[in-house]
Amino acid sequence: MSYRSVVDTHEMRHLVIQALIEHGGGGGEPAERITDEMFIGASGLGISSLALLQVLVRLEEQLGFTFEDAAVANASFATVGELVGFVSKLARGSGGSHTSEGSA
Amino acid sequence: MNPSPGNTKLPVGWYNIIPDLPFELPPDVQPSGAGPSGQPLKLQLPLALVRQSVGTEHSIPIPPKVADLYRLWRPTPLVRAERLERALGTNARIYYKYEGGNVSGSHKLATALAQAHYYQAAGARRLTTGTGAGQWGTALAVACQAYGLACKVYMVGSSFAQKPQRQTIMRLYGAEVVASPSPDTQAGARLRNDSKIDSGNMAFAVTEALEDALGNAGSSLSVGSGEAYSILHSTVIGLEARDQLAELGLAPDIVLASLGAGSNFGGIAFPFMKERLSGGRGPRCISVESSACPKLTQGVYRYDRTDGSGVTALQKMYTLGHTFRTPNMHAGGLRYHACSKIVSALYHNGFTEAVAYPQVDVFQSAVRFSQLEGILPAPESAHAVHGAIQEARRAEREGTQPVILFCLSGHGLFDLTSYAEYLEGRMENVTVGADVIATSLQHLPTV
Numbered sequence: 360m361s362y363r364s365v366v367d368t369h370e371m372r373h374l375v376i377q378a379l380i381e382h383g384g385g386g387g388e389p390a391e392r393i394t395d396e397m398f399i400g401a402s403g404l405g406i407s408s409l410a411l412l413q414v415l416v417r418l419e420e421q422l423g424f425t426f427e428d429a430a431v432a433n434a435s436f437a438t439v440g441e442l443v444g445f446v447s448k449l450a451r452g453s454g455g456s457h458t459s460e461g462s463a
Numbered sequence: 464m465n466p467s468p469g470n471t472k473l474p475v476g477w478y479n480i481i482p483d484l485p486f487e488l489p490p491d492v493q494p495s496g497a498g499p500s501g502q503p504l505k506l507q508l509p510l511a512l513v514r515q516s517v518g519t520e521h522s523i524p525i526p527p528k529v530a531d532l533y534r535l536w537r538p539t540p541l542v543r544a545e546r547l548e549r550a551l552g553t554n555a556r557i558y559y560k561y562e563g564g565n566v567s568g569s570h571k572l573a574t575a576l577a578q579a580h581y582y583q584a585a586g587a588r589r590l591t592t593g594t595g596a597g598q599w600g601t602a603l604a605v606a607c608q609a610y611g612l613a614c615k616v617y618m619v620g621s622s623f624a625q626k627p628q629r630q631t632i633m634r635l636y637g638a639e640v641v642a643s644p645s646p647d648t649q650a651g652a653r654l655r656n657d658s659k660i661d662s663g664n665m666a667f668a669v670t671e672a673l674e675d676a677l678g679n680a681g682s683s684l685s686v687g688s689g690e691a692y693s694i695l696h697s698t699v700i701g702l703e704a705r706d707q708l709a710e711l712g713l714a715p716d717i718v719l720a721s722l723g724a725g726s727n728f729g730g731i732a733f734p735f736m737k738e739r740l741s742g743g744r745g746p747r748c749i750s751v752e753s754s755a756c757p758k759l760t761q762g763v764y765r766y767d768r769t770d771g772s773g774v775t776a777l778q779k780m781y782t783l784g785h786t787f788r789t790p791n792m793h794a795g796g797l798r799y800h801a802c803s804k805i806v807s808a809l810y811h812n813g814f815t816e817a818v819a820y821p822q823v824d825v826f827q828s829a830v831r832f833s834q835l836e837g838i839l840p841a842p843e844s845a846h847a848v849h850g851a852i853q854e855a856r857r858a859e860r861e862g863t864q865p866v867i868l869f870c871l872s873g874h875g876l877f878d879l880t881s882y883a884e885y886l887e888g889r890m891e892n893v894t895v896g897a898d899v900i901a902t903s904l905q906h907l908p909t910v
Contacts, residue, residue, distance in 0.1 A: 428585035
C-alpha cells in the first residue's frame with residue numbers, strides 16, 4: 360500500500376501540523392487553531408529553519424517516503440499552507456521516492 | 464615514528480552516538496523576535512545531513528565517493544609515543560592518532576569532504592564558511608575543489624593576519640578568502656565600524672558566511688565543528704583507532720582531544736563511549752580546552768546563540784555567552800564561545816571530563832613532543848599533547864599503567880609565528896577572569 364492510497368490532502372495537512380507541533384511549533388497552541396495562513400517562522404509558529412528540516416525528516420518517516428535533496432534544497436516557505444502544498448506536491452510523484460511502508 | 468600495522472581498513476560507516484544516548488537532547492529553540500514578520504524560512508541544509516543528525520541508525524554508510532577520497536590519506540597512522548614515554552619515565556602507554564597527513568593538515572577534511580558530497584547532491588554550486596585558525600577553511604576549500612563547488616571563506620581577522628600561508632593554500636584550491644569582519648557583507652561592514660569590536664571572533668565570521676549564503680542563489684553555509692553531522696563524519700577517526708588498538712590487543716583507558724566546538728573530541732571519543740553510555744565501563748574521555756576559552760570548565764549549561772546572526776536557533780550547550788570575546792591567543796580553533804550540544808550534554812550528564820590549560824604550558828609540551836616524536840603539533844592539538852602528558856604523570860603518582868590515546872588533530876607548520884613567539888619568550892599565559900565571564904553571561908537570551 361503506497362502512501363497515495365492512505366494520505367489525501369486533508370490528512371497530509373494534519374500530518375504536517377502534527378509534525379510542526381512535535382518540533383516546538385505553536386508554543387502549545389492546539390492543532391485545530393493552526394491555520395494555513397499562519398506564518399511558520401519566528402513571527403508565527405516559531406519554527407527555525409533547522410526544525411523545519413527536521414519536520415520534513417519526520418514526515419519522511421511517517422510516509423515511508425524520501426524527499427530528494429535537490430527538490431528540497433533552497434526551498435523556502437512562509438506559511439503553513441505553503442508547506443502543506445510543497446510536501447503534497449513532492450509526495451505526489453516529483454521530488455521524492457517511496458522507501459518503505461510509512462506509519463501514517 | 465612507529466606506525467601501527469597496516470591491516471586496519473577504512474570503516475564502512477560513521478558511528479552515530481545519538482541512539483546510544485541514555486538521555487534526551489534538549490530541543491533547539493527559535494529566538495524570540497527573530498526575523499521580520501512573514502519572512503520565509505529558507506532551507507539551507509541538505510536533508511541527508513538532517514537525517515544523520517536525528518537518525519536512529521548506529522552506523523551511517525560512508526558514500527563510495529567519499530570513501531574513495533578518504534583512502535587518499537586514510538586510515539591514518541596510530542603511533543606509540545615511545546620516546547615521549549621514555550623521556551617522561553612513565554609506565555603508561557601513550558598512543559596518538561595522527562590526523563595531519565593530508566593537504567589541509569588537520570582532521571577537518573573528514574567532514575568537509577562528506578559535507579561537500581551532500582551539498583553537491585542537493586544542488587549547491589557554492590559553499591561559504593567561517594574559519595578561525597584556518598584548518599576548517601582549508602579543508603572546505605579542498606573538498607569544494609574535489610566536488611567542483613565554488614567556495615568563499617571568511618577567516619577570523621587576527622588569524623588572517625598571522626597566517627598568510629593558510630590564505631595561500633585555500634586559494635590554491637580555488638577558494639576566495641577574506642578577513643572577517645569584511646566589507647563584503649552588511650554584518651561585516653557594521654562590525655568594522657564598531658570601535659569595540661576586535662578581529663578575533665569566530666561567531667562574526669560565521670555570521671558573515673550565513674548572510675552571504677542567504678543572499679546568493681545556489682550558495683549554502685557549511686560549518687565544520689559542533690554540528691551533530693560534523694562530529695558524526697569525524698568518528699571515522701575513533702573507529703579506526705579502536706580497530707588499530709584492537710589489532711594490538713589493546714583498548715584505551717583514557718582518551719583525550721582538544722575541544723573547540725566538538726568535532727575533534729567527539730570524533731575520537733564517541734566510538735569508545737558506547738559501553739559507558741549503556742551503564743558499563745569504558746575509558747575516561749577528557750576534553751582539553753584553552754584557559755583563554757574555558758567553556759566546559761567555567762561556562763554554564765544554558766540556551767545560547769550559536770553565532771552572531773540572532774536568527775539561528777538557540778541551542779542548550781555549555782557557553783561563555785555569545786558576546787564573550789576570547790582574548791588573543793594562539794589556538795584559533797579553540798576560540799568558539801560554546802561547544803556542541805551533544806558534547807555539552809555528555810559532560811553535563813557526567814560521561815566525560817574536561818580540563819583547561821594555559822598556552823605557555825601547552826607550547827612547552829608541544830615543543831618537547833616535537834623534539835621527541837618528530838611531528839610539530841598545531842597549537843590546538845598541542846592541548847591534547849599536554850593533557851596526555853599530565854595524565855601520564857598522574858598515572859605515575861597513582862602507580863597505574865594506563866593506555867592513553869589522544870588525537871593529534873593537525874600539524875603546526877602553519878603556526879610558526881606562534882612557535883617563534885614562544886621561543887623568543889614573548890608568549891604569555893592567557894586566562895579569563897570570572898568577572899569577565901559573568902558579564903558576558905548577562906547577555907544570554909531568555910528562553
